[in-house]
Amino acid sequence: MKSLRNSVQLIGRLGKDPEVKTFGDKKKAAFSIATSDSYKNTKGEKVEDTQWHNLVIWGKLAEVAGKYLKKGSEVAVEGKLIHRIYETEKGEKRFITEINVNDLVMLGTKN
Numbered sequence: 001m002k003s004l005r006n007s008v009q010l011i012g013r014l015g016k017d018p019e020v021k022t023f024g025d026k027k028k029a030a031f032s033i034a035t036s037d038s039y040k041n042t043k044g045e046k047v048e049d050t051q052w053h054n055l056v057i058w059g060k061l062a063e064v065a066g067k068y069l070k071k072g073s074e075v076a077v078e079g080k081l082i083h084r085i086y087e088t089e090k091g092e093k094r095f096i097t098e099i100n101v102n103d104l105v106m107l108g109t110k111n
Helices: 060-068
Strands: 008-014 019-023 026-040 046-058 074-087 093-108
Touching: 008 093, 019 060, 026 060, 046 060, 046 074, 060 093
Parallel strands: 046 093
Antiparallel strands: 008 026, 008 074, 019 026, 026 046, 074 093
């Protein structure tokens, strides 16, 4: 059975076109997707909650993402959470959480 530890599955729409970079013979695609949920608050009002998720894809799948995905495309992804710390040029520490994508399914484009 596939391990359920640190496993993330999301369906969402791209906020912008993927940014593809090449490192030697390996490609990396980075983009974000939005997921939306709605619920009723205590007053009975409908509330829309949108969350943005940073995604990173490596290798052949990165090439596919760069070629076929565009802003508004709907995708299903599976991967794992990665937390990174990096330092800016000014010496400030920044924290980022990304999803390292292992599998991607293109569901359609926004009309």
